[in-house]
Amino acid sequence: MPFLQKLNRLGNSSNLSSKKNSRAESECQNTSLILPQATILNQLAYIYQMTTAYENLIKVIKERRSIFPASYIKKEIPLEVINQILESANYAPTHKLTQPWRFTVIRKTGLERLGAELGNLYKALVAPQQFLQKKYDSFAEKTSQADCVIAINMQLSGKIPEWEELAAVSCAVQNMALTAESLKVGAYWSSPPIIDDLGNFLKLNQNEKCIGLFYMGYHNEKPWTPNRTPIEEKVKWIEE
Ligand SMILES: Cc1cc2nc3c(=O)[nH]c(=O)nc-3n(C[C@H](O)[C@H](O)[C@H](O)COP(=O)(O)O)c2cc1C
Numbered sequence: 001m002p003f004l005q006k007l008n009r010l011g012n013s014s015n016l017s018s019k020k021n022s023r024a025e026s027e028c029q030n031t032s033l034i035l036p037q038a039t040i041l042n043q044l045a046y047i048y049q050m051t052t053a054y055e056n057l058i059k060v061i062k063e064r065r066s067i068f069p070a071s072y073i074k075k076e077i078p079l080e081v082i083n084q085i086l087e088s089a090n091y092a093p094t095h096k097l098t099q100p101w102r103f104t105v106i107r108k109t110g111l112e113r114l115g116a117e118l119g120n121l122y123k124a125l126v127a128p129q130q131f132l133q134k135k136y137d138s139f140a141e142k143t144s145q146a147d148c149v150i151a152i153n154m155q156l157s158g159k160i161p162e163w164e165e166l167a168a169v170s171c172a173v174q175n176m177a178l179t180a181e182s183l184k185v186g187a188y189w190s191s192p193p194i195i196d197d198l199g200n201f202l203k204l205n206q207n208e209k210c211i212g213l214f215y216m217g218y219h220n221e222k223p224w225t226p227n228r229t230p231i232e233e234k235v236k237w238i239e240e
Contacts, residue, residue, distance in 0.1 A: 152212040
């Protein structure tokens with residue numbers, strides 16, 4: 001068996017069950033590879049897998065961009081994909097396991113109702129002299145361009161400070177954004193002040209708050225380099 005093929009086989013078994021490992025090792029012995037060599041190959045395969053995991057992850061992190069509704073195309077996001085994005089939220093870190101993330105998935109004619117509700121709230125809450133027809137119209141326009149909007153809600157447990165619940169929900173949303181990117185779904189977190197008054201529309205409980213709307217849609221945008229100052233300018237090191 002060629003070396004690379006053997007390495008690949010070992011790699012496939014390197015961090016799986018010990019049963020598979022011992023099978024791989026016995027395969028090596030059968031092909032006259034002795035155990036220490038197999039162990040080295042296992043290590044190499046493991047390092048290779050870890051490198052690939054890092055490369056895949058950093059690519060998704062760096063290529064994720066906020067993609068706005070104007071860029072969305074008319075193509076339905078399958079329910080399975082929406083569920084994959086939601087599922088990833090559930091693995092966010094959470095102090096005292098309060099798991100404060102709550103979501104409302106809005107699709108189809110629900111999006112028309114959401115657009116109308118946002119427009120009406122804007123009209124009701126903005127001072128008359130500051131009302132802009134263009135802004136009012138933009139809510140219905142954006143919701144009609146999206147295939148799905150997920151209301152990002154936070155449930156307050158009272159067990160930890162509110163900021164910690166907010167931080168956990170934000171981690172959950174980042175999981176969603178990265179999963180969406182990996183599945184080629186465009187998304188962005190929208191946070192107009194009127195979301196504070198969306199509770200009735202979303203049928204939120206007393207201890208729940210809406211903290212954003214996660215717009216989603218397929219798109220044809222190419223990845224671009226984000227506008228960021230270097231990380232070195234934001235990090236201090238204390239080593240003694
Ligand atoms: C908590 C939060 C709220 C945001 N709210 C808005 C918003 O209301 N409107 C908007 O255009 N973008 C909003 N964004 C998206 C930012 O504009 C976007 O992340 C920023 O421009 C950087 O671009 P990038 O996400 O492609 O890296 C929000 C992002 C976060 C994290």
